[in-house]
Structures are given as structure tokens and as C-alpha cells.
Amino acid sequence: xxxxxxxxxxxxxxxxxxxxxxxxxxxxxxxxxxxxxxxxxxxxxxxxxxxxxxxxxxxxxxxxxxxxxxxxxxxxxxxxxxxxxxxxxxxxxxxxxxxxxxxxxxxxxxxxxxxxxxxxxxxxxxxxxxxxxxxxxxxxxxxxxxxxxxxxxxxxxxxxxxxxxxxxxxxxxxxxxxxxxxxxxxxxxxxxxxxxxxxxxxxxxxxxxxxxxxxxxxxxxxxxxxxxxxxxxxxxxxxxxxxxxxxxxxxxxxxxxxxxxxxxxxxxxxxxxxxxxxxxxxxxxxxxxxxxxxxxxxxxxxxxxxxxxxxxxxxxxxxxxxxxxxxxxxxxxxxxxxxxxxxxxxxxxxxxxxxxxxxxxxxxxxxxxxxxxxxxxxxxxxxx
Amino acid sequence: xxxxxxxxxxxxxxxxxxxxxxxxxxxxxxxxxxxxxxxxxxxxxxxxxxxxxxxxxxxxxxxxxxxxxxxxxxxxxxxxxxxxxxxxxxxxxxxxxxxxxxxxxxxxxxxxxxxxxxxxxxxxxxxxxxxxxxxxxxxxxxxxxxxxxxxxxxxxxxxxxxxxxxxxxxxxxxxxxxxxxxxxxxxxxxxxxxxxxxxxxxxxxxxxxxxxxxxxxxxxxxxxxxxxxxxx
Numbered sequence: 001x002x003x004x005x006x007x008x009x010x011x012x013x014x015x016x017x018x019x020x021x022x023x024x025x026x027x028x029x030x031x032x033x034x035x036x037x038x039x040x041x042x043x044x045x046x047x048x049x050x051x052x053x054x055x056x057x058x059x060x061x062x063x064x065x066x067x068x069x070x071x072x073x074x075x076x077x078x079x080x081x082x083x084x085x086x087x088x089x090x091x092x093x094x095x096x097x098x099x100x101x102x103x104x105x106x107x108x109x110x111x112x113x114x115x116x117x118x119x120x121x122x123x124x125x126x127x128x129x130x131x132x133x134x135x136x137x138x139x140x141x142x143x144x145x146x147x148x149x150x151x152x153x154x155x156x157x158x159x160x161x162x163x164x165x166x167x168x169x170x171x172x173x174x175x176x177x178x179x180x181x182x183x184x185x186x187x188x189x190x191x192x193x194x195x196x197x198x199x200x201x202x203x204x205x206x207x208x209x210x211x212x213x214x215x216x217x218x219x220x221x222x223x224x225x226x227x228x229x230x231x232x233x234x235x236x237x238x239x240x241x242x243x244x245x246x247x248x249x250x251x252x253x254x255x256x257x258x259x260x261x262x263x264x265x266x267x268x269x270x271x272x273x274x275x276x277x278x279x280x281x282x283x284x285x286x287x288x289x290x291x292x293x294x295x296x297x298x299x300x301x302x303x304x305x306x307x308x309x310x311x312x313x314x315x316x317x318x319x320x321x322x323x324x325x326x327x328x329x330x331x332x333x334x335x336x337x338x339x340x341x342x343x344x345x346x347x348x349x350x351x352x353x354x355x356x357x358x359x360x361x362x363x364x365x366x367x368x369x370x371x372x373x374x375x376x377x378x379x380x381x382x383x384x
Numbered sequence: 385x386x387x388x389x390x391x392x393x394x395x396x397x398x399x400x401x402x403x404x405x406x407x408x409x410x411x412x413x414x415x416x417x418x419x420x421x422x423x424x425x426x427x428x429x430x431x432x433x434x435x436x437x438x439x440x441x442x443x444x445x446x447x448x449x450x451x452x453x454x455x456x457x458x459x460x461x462x463x464x465x466x467x468x469x470x471x472x473x474x475x476x477x478x479x480x481x482x483x484x485x486x487x488x489x490x491x492x493x494x495x496x497x498x499x500x501x502x503x504x505x506x507x508x509x510x511x512x513x514x515x516x517x518x519x520x521x522x523x524x525x526x527x528x529x530x531x532x533x534x535x536x537x538x539x540x541x542x543x544x545x546x547x548x549x550x551x552x553x554x555x556x557x558x559x560x561x562x563x564x565x566x567x568x569x570x571x572x573x574x575x576x577x578x579x580x581x582x583x584x585x586x587x588x589x590x591x592x593x594x595x596x597x598x599x600x601x602x603x604x605x606x607x608x609x610x611x612x613x614x615x616x
Contacts, residue, residue: 004506005497008490016485278481281442282495282542283470285463377469378442 006292009279013296018268022296025264026304032257033308033357034315036250040349041316043246047239049341053174054235055228056112057181060202061211064218064225068201073217075209078110083189084198089132089182090149090161091140098136098182100150102189102197108170111204120168121145128188129167133178137169144169150182152192162192173340247349251356258360265297265368273375281377290369301361305354316343387454388418388549388582389439394448395605396434408434410605412448416598418549421576421583423593426602432586433554435602439584440473440552441465453549470498474543474551474581476572478558480535482527488538489514489523495545513541516575533564540572550582557589569595 014022055061064070066081083102088095108118108131118131121144130150132142142148149161164184172178189197203225205214211227218225229236269276276289324340391414397407408431416422426432437443438450441457450458452472460468474495475481482491489510496506514523517537522530530538536556543551556572557565569592576583585596593599600607 002497002500002503004503005494008486008493008497012483012485274481275483275485278483279494279498280466281469281475281481282498283466283468284498285466376442378437 006295009292010296010299012275013268013272013293014299018271018296021264021267021271022300025261025297026300026307028260029257029301029304029357030308030311032253033305033353034311036253036353037309037312037350038315038319039246040250040346040353041312041343042319043243044346044349045316045320045341045344047243048344050174050177050235050239051228052115052341053172053177054232055204056115057172057177059226059228059231061205061228062203062215062218062225063228063231064201064203064223066199066201068218068223068225070201070203070218070223073214075206075214075217076203077206078112078204080104080107080202081186082107082200082202083186083193084200085152085189085193085196087182087192088151089136089140090151091142093141094139096136096139096180098150098180100182100184100189100192102184102186104186107183116170116172118168118170119144121166125165125167127163127165128184128191130164130188131168131170131183132166133175133181134169134171135175135179136182137166139179142166150192162188164188247352250353254353254356255360257357258364261297261301261361262364262368265293265365266371268293268297269369269371269375273379276372276375277377277379280375286373289372293369293372294365297365298358298361301358301365305357309350309354313345316345386418387415388452389414389416389584390449390451390454391415391435391439392449394438394445394450396431396438396443396446408605409438409445412605412607414600414607416550416582416584418582419580420598421573421585421596422598422600423585423587423596424600424602424607425587425590425593428588430602431605432602435607436552436554436584436586440475440550441468470495471546472549474546474548476536476539476543476551476553476556478555480532480539482535482538482542484527487524487526488519488530488534491527491538492541492545495542499546509545510541513544514538516544516578517541517571531564532560533568536560536564536568537571540568540575544575544579544581547579548581550584551576553583553585553587555587556585557587557592565589565592 060080070076070079080103085100087098087100089098108116123145127147130148132140132148137143140148144166146166147163148166150164151161170178170183205211211229215225215227272293279289280286320340320343391412394409394412394414395407396409397405399405412435414435424432424435434443438445441450441452441460445458448458449456452468457465457468483494486494489507492510492513493506496509497503501509511520511523514520517540519534519537519541522534527535527538539556553572557568560568572583573595583596585593587593599610601610
């Protein structure tokens, strides 16, 4: 088809009587894509944030035995030997079963320092120092510089209470994780649990390597190790199921959007019935007419997808701030979710959503535009 | 003179309920010589428009043959029909059937652009035609801004755009007042003469029909030239 003719027809479709329909299509698809992108980025980033918190405070990216020699691995960001046991923590009003984790003094340095806020008191005590989370501090009503009692609960050693001094209160931003977690020095753990203490090495990996790759290298070297998702199986399964379910929901929404685009195309053909019949009367072939309408609708679809992605990405940076704000002001239950995390753009998943939407729109518009074949010029003489 | 349109043993019927059919045209033979203006009159419902639509490739006959420029059109592919309508045929209907979203000049340019004429040449030809129909001052006006008579003048200009072999006109002055109708009749006839195009006109208006080189009457599915007395 003549380029000038194509441009002229496109201009008429886009800027004249169909303007309102196409504008509504643009707005609706942009909003749908924006919400899909925002949700996908939010859920992915939050999942990454949760995984990162679990890696930093839970089991590391990789957990191995304290005797493992990892000095030759340049992918290790930080490695800490930790002693772990269970304990009952008694506050002024409540008690709570906790995980007691014995660590070295340099545990809250480096990458952990940048993610976790830690408030310490200058007051010193002869008692064993512990760090409790802000969540536990609120739960047990224990403040910085106060004392609290820990009772060992591993069922193997002798049960006896131990008075400790709350030297620091930390906040990981994720109450679900830190509400049970108390840090102390290793000697306290040894005192409470004796020889029955569970010892292991937590490894934080550099960003340049994936957990699976690092794990594979270590296993090849004969080092027995577990990835974080093998330690925190239920958490990993939950994250996996929720992100996959979300992706399925998104693809289903993309499908529905495809049907919407198809109905817009049908509507467009319906309202352009007379024009199409006149164009056919003047000798324009159906395939050329379909081509112009196809370009017009897909142009709007692509533009609205790009707009939706841009808005979704921009909003994803603002949305957690907004959630944090409302969690402190009006919906406190939101504070149980991790609301402070780095935004990560899941490019592959976004591309999957975009291509699903585009693919569905291409197919549905193509099918809808077949209606143009049924429009005959002689109809004009009877409809007029 | 060579024959530009030949219809032979043409019949057209439309199905009715209970397996009945309504026969509009029956075993009709009709031909038109190139460069003539021909009118077809007849009573309402006699099949004038149906005959014109079949001749103009807009409707398929039930049986029979239709040739334009010696080429059979009743079994042409969609693509060939599009080419034929674009390059060889022009259409003018009672309701001008212009593209409402387009300006007057864009409407005239449409057949040219479909015919792959460059935008510059299409614009030049459209300007020439819009001058011929004396509407240069309305070239960039939208169709809604034009009167009925002006719309028909644009439709005439559009029909002439690709210098077609035949122009089919179905009641082109049917919705106009007498003064405008006279103007359009004279304009159409003078332009087809000037462009050496064949005109096949279907009309109720005997005065208009009489202005054509040949006049035919369609009755009971048959077409015939009127008797001399009848013509008088």
C-alpha cells in the first residue's frame, strides 16, 4: 500500500471519530500493565528482601560446618561461625520462645550493618549481653539497658534461668523473622547448652555469584553445605508458590486484556463499517484495510504497555514508602510485612507479561479484524 | 465504437422464505459502447439499481455473464475486483458516500492513493478535479461542512480521479433540490464528455435521462430502448 495512504488512514483512525475509544483502550491497558508491573516488582523485590534478611540474620546464603575450609573462595563476602539454641525469653509481662544465636563481636558489621539498624546502650553490665529485636522488645516490654531472663529449651541440657543484659535492640524491618531471634556472644550459648550446642558456619555470598553456583563449587570440593532454601524449606516454598501464583494471575489478567483489546477492535470495525465499505468501493483490498486497523490498534497497545511499564516501575519506588507511611499512621498490621527493601526489576518476568499481552493482542486483533472481509460495498446502498 | 460493458443472459433472483425466490432480472442482454452516456429508467422496484450494482461489480448475478472491457467480472477474484473498481470504475450514489472524517480534497485523493499514485501527483490531480467542480475554496473543508450539492460535486470529482472507463451513477441528483440537481446533471454530463468516460446512469428523472446519449427503460426484468413516440 502507498505509504501516504497508510499514513492518512492511520491518522484518521487515531485522531477522528475513534479517538475516544482508542483513548479509553490506552488508559485501561496502561493502568492494567502499570498495576501488573507494580505488583510483580513489589512482590519480587519483597521476596528478595525477605531472602536477603534470612540470609543475613538466619542461615546465610549457604550454611556449612564450622570446620569447613572456605578461605580459598573469593565469592565469600562474609563468613561467621554461629552457635544456635532455643530458649524461653521472659519479659516483664510475657514470655516468648526464641532462637538464641551466639555470634562474634564483628557479626553486625559489613553488609549486615548496612541493612539492619542496631541501637546500643553505652551502659555496661557484668551480665551476659544480648541483642533483641525491636519486635521482641515491644512484645516483652523490655527496653534497652534492662535485664531479662532466658531459659534454655533444647531438652538436652539442664534447664536453668539466665539473667541477661539487653545491650542492643536491632530492627531488620521484617518482624516475621526477628520476633524470635536473640543474639548473644558465643560464651553465653556454651554456658547454657554445654556440649549440645548446634554449631555451624553462615556464609554471605558476593552479588556476583548465585547461591546454586557457589554451592556447586563447594560440593565439588567435598564440602558439605546447604543453601538457604534447603534450611528454610517452608519459607522458600511459600515464596516460590506466591510468586508463581502471582505470575499465573498476571498471565490470566493479560489474557483478559487480550479479549478486551479484541472487543475494542471489533467495536472499532463496527463503528467504521461505512468507511470500510467506501474504501472497498474505491478499490482498497480487505487485507490492506485490516493492515491499517491492525497497526493502529497495536500501536495503541504497545504505547499503552510502554506507558504502563514506565508508570509501574516509577510507582514501585514510591509504593513501599507509601506503605511504610500508612503502616505507621493508620494500618499497623502492615508493619508485619517487609516494607523496606531494594527495588529489583524482574526483567524476565516483565518481558513475559509484556510478550503475553502483545501475543494475545496480536492474535485477538487479527481474529477480530477478519470482520472486515464480510463488509461489502453494496451494503452502503441499503444502509444509507 | 467498441463495447465497454456487455451483459448477456443475465438473471438475478433473491431467495424468499418457503424456498421461493424473487426474480428481479431475467435473461437480460445489455451492452454499452465506450464513451457514451447511457441512462436507465424504470418504475421503482423494477431492478434498475440491481442491474447497476451487477454491472459495477458490487453484486454477483445469479446466472449470466458480465464483461467490462472484454473481461468477465462475475468470476473475478477479490483482488482483481478491487483493481477493477479502483482503476476502471467510478461511482456516484444518491447519498454521496464520502468519507466523513476526510476533507474534500482527501476524498478525491483516495482513489489515486489506492492506485499507488504519489501523494504529490495525487494532490495535483485532486486540485485539478476540485477546480473542475468549482469547489477549490472548499478543498480543505470536512465533508460535514459541505451542502448536499457540494458533496455530490466532490463525489463526481472522486469518481473521475483515476480517469475510469465507466462511471456508474445511481440517482445522483435524487436528494437535491431542482436548481442543484440541474447543476449537477450538466456538470456530470459535461465532465464525462470532457474526460471521454462512459456514463451509466440510473434515474427516475426523465429530464436527466433524456440528456444522455442513449436512454433505456427497464420493465419486468427486461431492458429496452423506448419507442420514438415515447421518447417525444
